[in-house]
Amino acid sequence: MEPVFAVLVALFFGVGIYLILSRHVIRIVLGIAIFGNAVNLLIFTSGRITRAAVPIIPAHLDALPGPAANPLPQALILTAIVISFSFFAFVLVLAYRAYQEIGVDDTMDMRISEPTDDRLPPTGY
Template sequence: MEAAFAILIGMFFTVAVYLLMSRQLVRVLLGIAIFGNAVNLLIFTSGRLLREVPPVIPEALQVPEGTIANPLPQALILTAIVISFSFFAFLLVLSFRAYQELGTDDAVEMRVAEPTGETAPPQGY
């Protein structure tokens, strides 16, 4: 099961890096979203995929008596989901404003595009 997840995570990272190298901002944003999901799956897989009992210790014992699920990767993933969603929302708004101002979503054309309604500064400054 972990080998299948390792292959899936590798495919997610490959697709994410491919999309991040694109010129269009929409593809870059999708690459960032897929990259965040790949990192979350990597953290989840590093905590071992077990279908064991929940991490609850009975009152009579000081330590768990058998194999239990590890709650730490799951807590880290919940935090990472919130952070990656807020980061994605910020980048989405930023790219939308850039598109509104420059009239293009191509990263190369954005370097030479001027905001609408403005003129280029005089040469020599």
């Protein structure tokens, strides 16, 4: 089962990077979302997919009696989902606001709004 998830992670990363390298802002935003899901699936797969017991030590024992599930990847995935969703929402609002101001979603056409004078920034402070 883990090799299937490894191939799926590679596919998600490939599609995410392909979309991020696009010229259109909406594709870049979708690529960021897919890239975040790829990271979540990678963390999930790295925690090993097993059907193990809950990691609770009984009162009469000092250690777990057998193999147990690792709760750390699950906690990391929950945190990563919140972070990736908030980042996706921020980038989506930023892209929409840029589209409202400039009127295009092509990044090459957005360069027209940059200043034309080629003055260097100040070097001494």
